[in-house]
Amino acid sequence: MSEITKTPTLQTARLILRPLALTDAPAIQRHFNNWNIIQHLASVVPWPYPEDGAETFIARELEKVAAGEEIYNWMLVLRGGDGEAIGNIRFRPGSDDANGNRGFWLAEHYWNRGLMSEAVSAVNDFAFRTLGIESFYACNAATNVASRRVKQKTGAELVGYIELAHASALRSLSFGGQVVVWLLADDAAGSGGISFGQVL
Numbered sequence: 001m002s003e004i005t006k007t008p009t010l011q012t013a014r015l016i017l018r019p020l021a022l023t024d025a026p027a028i029q030r031h032f033n034n035w036n037i038i039q040h041l042a043s044v045v046p047w048p049y050p051e052d053g054a055e056t057f058i059a060r061e062l063e064k065v066a067a068g069e070e071i072y073n074w075m076l077v078l079r080g081g082d083g084e085a086i087g088n089i090r091f092r093p094g095s096d097d098a099n100g101n102r103g104f105w106l107a108e109h110y111w112n113r114g115l116m117s118e119a120v121s122a123v124n125d126f127a128f129r130t131l132g133i134e135s136f137y138a139c140n141a142a143t144n145v146a147s148r149r150v151k152q153k154t155g156a157e158l159v160g161y162i163e164l165a166h167a168s169a170l171r172s173l174s175f176g177g178q179v180v181v182w183l184l185a186d187d188a189a190g191s192g193g194i195s196f197g198q199v200l
């Protein structure tokens with residue numbers, strides 16, 4: 001396991017991936033508080049999303065990192081934009097959570113422009129090249145076509161399907177309970193023709 005525990009700033013052609021900070025709470029509250037995003041996520045995410053949902057999430061993340069958990073948590077910011085965070089990637093290489101080692105979301109206004117695939121490629125590169133991780137897992141609800149495409153475009157290999165045992169009844173309606181499991185392995189990094197980001 002790598003000794004690097006601090007989230008580095010990464011950059012891609014269109015994005016800066018910078019570490020999550022308490023000041024991101026308003027942007028997360030604005031963009032993440034959206035059923036079109038949350039319906040695809042694990043049942044641990046509250047819905048309706050509380051008014052202090054973002055603040056609570058960030059504070060918990062920072063506590064976990066301070067307690068020594070290996071969590072990398074990036075906010076996505078458009079290069080040349082106003083600096084507001086528009087998405088998130090969370091990577092926990094050591095986790096054996098049924099939901100996999102990585103999660104992501106992007107503000108709905110920015111969907112289908114290839115932005116998440118670009119950001120995920122940079123994180124894959126960081127995981128494999130900088131941390132030296134050989135492989136990790138990622139999952140998505142079987143119905144989540146966009147997340148599946150991001151994985152396909154960034155070198156993930158389909159492992160199989162599992163039932164999401166802990167899905168709430170509410171989420172089960174949209175998930176159908178089925179989750180696709182993907183393997184990300186070092187030799188797959190870079191496939192899909194997307195150029196990697198840079199560690200700053």
Ligand SMILES: CC(C)(COP(=O)(O)OP(=O)(O)OC[C@H]1O[C@@H](n2cnc3c(N)ncnc32)[C@H](O)[C@@H]1OP(=O)(O)O)[C@@H](O)C(=O)NCCC(=O)NCCS
Pocket residue numbers: 036037038040041103104105106107110111112113114115116117118139140141144145146147149150
């Ligand atoms: C998943 C998510 C991050 C993707 O972000 P994004 O920046 O739009 O992703 P990209 O543009 O890189 O790729 C999306 C791909 O899905 C495709 N897609 C999206 N909706 C689709 C649909 N209904 N049918 C077919 N393809 C679809 C897009 O066309 C694109 O593929 P392409 O480049 O081959 O055309 C974004 O949709 C999101 O935040 N969703 C809600 C949260 C979520 O699902 N997170 C992942 C949980 S596992």
